Every structure is written in C-alpha cells, then in structure tokens.
Amino acid sequence: MGQARRRTGGLLALAAALLLGSAPARAAFDPGYEARNFSKTTERATHLTLLPDYQQQLRTVGTANELQAAQILATDGPPTGRTFLGQLCWQHMDGCAGDTRLYDWAARYGHVTPVLFTARNGATLSGHVWATVAGPARRPGVVITNGSVQAPEELYWFAAETLAKAGYVVMTWDPQGQGYSDTVGEGPDALDGVPSQNGQPFYDGTEDALDFFFSGPGAPYVPRRSCSTGTDHAAKQRARVTAGLDSAYNPMHDLVDFSRVGLVGHSLGAGAVSYIGQLDPRVRTIVAYDNLSAPKAAPFGCRSGSSPRPVPALTKPALGLSADYGLTPQPNLSEPVRGAKSAGSRALAAAGVDSAEFVIRGGTHYEFSFIPNPAFGASLRGEDLVSWYTTAWLDKYLKGSDPTADARLLTDRWRADAAEGAIDPDHDGNLYSRYSSSPLDVHTAAGMHVVCEDARAACPALRPDGGPVPYSFLAAANTPDAAPGPGTPAALTGPSTQAPAGAAGTPPGATGPQALRACRDTTAPVSRLTRSRARLTRRGLRLAGTSTDAGCDGRAGATTGVSISVARLVPGRAAACRFLRPDGRLSPVRSCARTSYLPATGTARWTFTRRVRLPAGRYRVYVRGVDAAGNVERKARGRTDLRLRLR
Template structure:
C-alpha cells in the first residue's frame, strides 16, 4: 500500500486542530465503542466513515441525489443512504488533488519557490527573524505564523500565482504592501485593480482571512473574480497569519490567541486601503521606530477607488470580523474606531461560514470571544454556511433545519437586507482553497494550467459576486443590471443543503421585496 505523504497528514491534522471562528460549529457525536460493535444498523455504519476517501471514495459522484433526501426520518435506511452520499462529498477535493500528478507536481514545486521567497525576505530584512533587534524574540519563524512560507497546503490553489497565471499580466495590476497595525505589528498584503480602469472610479472590497492555517493566497480566487468584475480589492494577512507578524513589539499576540485582531485589524486594513498621498496611513507614522522595515506609506492604488462604495468579505473568524466591523456606528454598537473616516464606510458584507448572530458570544473554543464587541445588523449581509463544519463528522440524525439561520433571522427582524444559504455536502474549508483538506470538489480538472469546475467554490463565488454587485455596482457597470436575477437564480439549487434551510429577504432594485423562506423548495420571483 502506498504510504500517505507527510504533508497530507500535516494538512489534515492542522485542519482538525487549528482553525476557528465559525459562528456555527458542528457538534461532534461520541459513541460507546462496545455498543457500536453490536449495532449493525445503517446509522452505525455512518460513524465509521473515514474522513478522506476510503469506502465512500466513489459514493458522492455519478448518481443523482434522492429528491426525498432531507425528508426521511432518522434512524432509517433511507436517511443513512442519503447521509452517506452527502458526507462523501468532503473527500472530493483531496481525492482529486492526490490523484492528479499535474496538481501534485505543481504544488510541490510551488512550495519550494514560496519557501525560498520567504527566506529571501527574512535575509533582506533580519528584523523579521526569530532572534534579532530591536526585539530579543520576534516569534517570526517558518512555522510561526503557521503558514508563513505559503508552502504545500498553505499555497492555496497552486495555479493562481504570477509565474503561471496570465491574469497578472493581462488583467490586473497587483502590488505588494506592508503596513503597521495599531499596535505596531507589521501586516503583509496586496492591492488589486483591473489593468484598464479607463479613469473610472471603482467599487472596492477588502477580503479578510480565516484564522490559523488560512493565509492570504487561499482567497486569491475571490480577489481575481472581483478584479474581473471591475472592483479594486485588498487582501492581507491579519496579525498572526501568513506573512504578517506573529506578535507586536509589546508581545501582543494575533490569530485565535487574540481574536480581536480580526475586527481591530480589519479596521486598520480599511484605513490603509483608503489612505492617499495627502492623507497617509496614520499607524505607519506612530510605529515608524519599531522596525527598520520599509512599509507602504499609502495605498498605491488610491486613485481608482470610489470611496462611497466599500464591501467587506470574511471567512471563519474573518466572518466574525466583518460582522463586528459592519456594526460600528449602529444604534447599540460601538462607534466607528477608524482614523481615515468619520463614520463607518462599509456598505455591504459577505461572511463565509462566519456571519455572527447578535447576542451570541461567538466563543466556543476561541479565547476571549466573550469580549467581542456587539454585533448589530446595519448593512446588507450575506451568510454562506457549511454543513459539516470544521471537524467533519457524519450526521447520525437530521439537524435542526433552522439552526444555521440565526444571523439571517436577526437581520430580517432588524429590517436589514439579508441572504443566507448552506452548501450541500460542504465543510468549513470550501472558501479557503487548502490543498488536501476535506472539502467538496474545487479542482476536478487542470486545463491550461487552471483548476476547472468544482462544487462549493463556484457556488460561493457566484452568489458572493451577485450580492456585492447588488449593493455596490451602479448603472452602466458590469454586473449591475443582472445582479437581482443572479441572486434569484435556481441554477445552484441542487447544491443547497437538504438539511438546513436557506433564505433571503431584501429589496430588488425595483423596490419589490424578494422574500423566500426556503430556497431549496423554490420561491416565485
């Protein structure tokens, strides 16, 4: 038997041990091993389903879903058959990737290049090393933050890099940036714009990572989609993520150790994104004595931005971050804490497996989440959810169909536009393209050095773009005229969860209410 590559083990171990921030984590059932030996029912078999591949390797594809799935009682043989096929989808991505030599070779080669790039950065700026002045211990190493090298699972889609993807030559201007957060940790990121904006001011979007194992490149798929649709974009690694600092000069930490960086740091990122030569980013000035690192004084792409149109997108703990940040300035929420704008400039939100429910502590296993600022519905928000969450386990009974609609109900009650859906057979990693992690298909084929097709990611992109276009595009811009039609499209209905209800309630551009309490069943336009 062929042994499992070490980086596969690393990927799966990290997935189960070190991600966080989803506002709706799945409960993990435990069973008595002795009792399981005596139980020969179809449900008992589900508890032994392997995480990746194995006996369910070919269950998910080829055979259409039973249209009655979601209506069978549990336990029953019919429920078990539906669940087995549905749960098998989490093995699609790793199986496709591991069995495609083109994908594996590219991933391994890119890992060496990205690691070399990381080491060259450290050598050119020794202040980024573990033991270097002005700090005796920086905690910046190839493993801290966990994905600092952008290698192997931390690479994201390996075909979305400038050395192989013509997007960077033909479609976009992408510029590297470094800036300080409010506590003088150095943050790493990029700003993106279409190569030909023709002097027009563009709507803008900031994308925030999930936590721990989710560095910036994992979300370049969305940055590319936005640029192609005429947006100016910013991606970045929050403190404790990817190539940003693990800690501040005063030893303040990042990532899950200090989840506040996902809302405080997002405000800082928005401030940088909106900085200009006449109004430079303020924290660079207050932190300039912290390190000899050259930082970016202001957004080099400031001139293309329409400052009246800003969306924010976040995954996992980044979803919590965008939930908090959109709240600032609302009645019952904290005032806007940014330094570049007098009021909250955020106009629309998309949260991937992380839109927060007002009043919920959002805590779970994340330290200090009980100290999260208030979440108050203020702007149109879309939540996209996974079925099997962070540590995928099969359902031994049907979940509560309303369980994932908490944020939607809160926005709806507040009279603020909302849209929330759950992707069938999905995990927490649908939105962070982490090679070899459990997720539905996202690279079934490699054609002309591009991943083509997939299940969850294309659906996520389609509706994320439609939602942002609905609230941020203007007449005459691509995506404006058909945004409502895309949001009401049933073309992805077969990918909606048959367990968890998906719903929408918002006004179309015509002013007509677009309301549906169960998208899977279908609602009249």
C-alpha cells in the first residue's frame, strides 16, 4: 500500500510538473562525480607548476623579484618613499610571482613601460603599460584591476600580454596594499582604504587608474581629492614627477583610441569594474572574473564629492567568467544552486544589455590569477578559456569591425577540447560546468539576437569558429613582434622592461617638462546636436553633432567619448519616460531624471545611428560628452537636447 501511494504521488508530481511547464528536476547529487570534478583543482600543479623545470624557473624568478623589492626600498622606500614592506606579496616570490613563462615578454615579444602615480588618498600606485610595436597607430585600451590579498599584478600578466598581442594598449596596476604599491595613504588620509581588503581601494583605485590611463602630454595626470577628507594630494604627484620617481602621464597615450576603452577585473576587482564600468562614461565594456554583478547601489560612497556614486544605469555590455569552486575551494556536499553564478549576467540581459557568463568545470577562483602554489588549486585549461573569451568579448565591443569576433564568442570549441579530454578523469573535453549554467544573450553584428541558456548543452548558436585547434594563450602571447622602424612611435622605441618602476635601471615612465605644468582639468566638454541632420522615422534614428573640450591652463583638451540618450515621453504622465536600450527596445517606464545613454560613433564630430522600430509619440534626445579627465557634460537646454515627434 505504501509503495503504491509513493508511486502514485510520484506520478502526480511528474504530471503536475509537465502541466505547469516547470524546469526539469535537479539531478541527484553524485558524490563520485563530485570527487572527480574536485580533483580537477589539482591540474595546474600536477601538469605544470610542480614540474622540476618550472620549479627551477620559479626559484630563479623569485630570487630576482626579491632583489628588485630590496632595490626599490633602498631608493624609494621609507620614510619618504613607498611603504609596502610586510605586505603578503612584497617580495613577489613563489606563489606571488605569477606565471614565470611570461617574464621575458618585454624582451622578446612586445613593449612594456613601468609606471608610478599618486592615488587620490596620497598612496603611490605601481603598474605597467603594455603594447606591441606591430599594430595600428590608434588602438583600443584596457585597464585591469587585480583581486585582493595574494594578487599582485603579475598574476594578470597572462591577460595583459594576450590582449597586447591582440592589438590593445593595456594597463596593469597594483591597488593600494598590494604588490609594489603603498600600504597606506598620506597625511590625514593615511588610513583611508586600510586594510585594502575592505574594498574601497579597488573602487577608488579603478577610477584613479582610468584617470592615469587617459592622461597625456597635454593634460598630465592629477589625482582627484580624497573621498574621505577631501584632501588634495596633487602636490605629492608633482614632487615625485619632478624627482624622476612618478610618471607624469600614460607613456603610451598617443597610441590609445580613448573612445574604445574597457575594464577587466577579478574578485574585489570584478566588483569594482562591474560598478565603475557601468558608471564611468569613458568605459565601453566590462569583463569580470569571479564574478560579474549588476550593481543596484554604490558599494562605497565618496563623501568629499570627488567621485559621485549614484546607482548606475545598466547599459554597458558585460561578460562574467567564474568557476565551480570559490576562493577557498571545498568539495560540494549537495547539488549547487544552478543559476547562482549567472545572476548578474541574467540581470543585465533582462535590462536589454548584451551579457554572458561562462562557468569553468572543476575550476576555482584562481583560474583568473595565476598562483604557482599547489595550495591555490586551478584547472589546467581554464586560463586558456579565460584568455579566449576575454579577447573575443573585447574585440566584439571595442573593435567593432572585427569580422571574427562574433564567431569566436559563439564558438563551440570549448565543448569538445581535446587537450582537456586528455587529462580529465572522465575524458570529458567540455570545459563548461555541469553544476552551473553558462548563459549567453548577445546581438551579433549581423543583427541577430542570440540567446543560449547553457553553453555546455547542445546550443545551436554555438558553432566552429574556424581558428586553430587547440587554442593556447601562451602561443598567442608569445609571438614575434615587429622590429621598430622609422615610423615607430617614440613610446615604443625606449626602454622596455617588466621590472617594476624603481628597480635598478628601470624608467618611471613618461616624464619631462609637461610634468611641471600639470593642471587638473575640471571643465566638461561642450556638445551640440546638428538639428538639420536629425532624422526619426519608423525605420530608425539618425543623429549627428560636434563636441569640443576646453582643457586647462590654455591647453586644448579632447573629448574622449560621446553618448546619446533617447527617451519616449509617456503620454499623460509627467516626467515619465521609456529609454532606448542597447537591444533596440524601450525600457520599462521610469523617471525621466534616471537618464540612460548609448555610445555614439566619433568624438569631435560624432554620429548616432540605430535601425529600430519605435512606437509613435514624442521623444527627447540628449547628447553628453566626456573628456580624458572624466568630466561629464551636464544637460543644457537648447544645446544638448532635442525634441522629436514620430507620427
């Protein structure tokens, strides 16, 4: 009788599920599979970092790094210079060295310049700027923000080198409290952001790093006032530049197309770029390593007002990459919640913004930061998958004209990777998690809307990309560079080294007389809509205009980005609007004051074209410019706005 009841109850439950159209029941947890899956966290150590040759190389690199740290402390250390003694990775040895196979890149494959600059709280921040001699005169830019604790910038050189080879100018840097950057700030801000793991230096520092990246000969870097006390630490930046210690501006400024800049971040850095990337109009797209979020509020305020921190509108395409196991990997004792890791990506997709989240099977938090220590386990092929998708995503949303970007983003290669299958305990070549879904929701250059609920499954949108098999980020990064010729920019003909600024014989980056004339540009661009060229029809919208920037101290500035807001006024409801979204649809009704923007093409002379089918009604258009200093243009009635009617 009991058995019959159980069978009847099971059938009724199944029938109810079918009638309601519910998702299939979660698979029963398999401890045997979990043991094999968790064993993948040892792959990097087993197949690479514990091998005798790698260990010998690690010892050599670690010794050299320890010597460099000592040299910096001797020439630019306490009591007047940098203070990083005592940080977990201050010697940059062993687990703090990163991938030792990447240390000869500056000597053989590309060009690297070490830089130093002053954060808004007075801390000195250390970094490098990466590029290749081969490549166009103007290139997209990427700023990479580290994770926390044992995560100096060396752990992210795999991404920097791969992206530089792909035609980007890349900046890596150490947030306050990490690597060769100061542990503390200066004066009244000495304890601002201490300890760094509270997260504030990752948010403030990402903005500071962007400010430095956008600085140039005509507008040298000047730090913002501190968030906590409002103190101005520009005098420290000027003094250190004059002394030949800090960099006056981004040494590769002249190579960068500042209308095409993206952010990449890991862990606390992922939280920072998820928020700052949506907020800062200079940023076009985001890649977040473990993990992407869709911010609903400002994680950290800035009471001095040097960095307003409102709730950002979700308009920038963003990629999330994560893994089965987290910061402290532990075996699962039950089936994980399937959609937990893709919540941020799905929230962006629901807002009409292109997004994706790929979860690495058997991977950990350290797929994204190379720590050559078996205590920080990782899979073997995760780093390659991360490099592949980072490059494909940025190529799609920053290069635009790359015809291969969609194919590489919509590839099926990671569902049957031979290199993975050769070492996997189940000989499974599929790198996507079995536990967590890996969704994708994007629009292709051809205008197709591609939605894939889980890349691990047989998703029809995923097809062969036509590239070499297997993919190796190391092979992509370590390819010969062009030799400097007569037309090579000066930034690529000087010293090239991955040693930190301040180590023996290494330059601090861009210096010179411009450093003494540094001014803080506080004037926003002035943009105008050309009314005679505005067209709104049932087939779409076309706008055009101009934007100029006054700069500072009599030196002309430059608009680095122009964006457009298109709002349909809701009939019968005062101050209620629906805004045009990236997917061509209108947002739900909200206050017209919560303006959201989409990027225009061009800067000094710009255009905005969208082939969309819009409903009849009254529309209001706004244009907004942003300059290299981060100044954002405010609305000015009659100049930045335009009213249109669609009948």
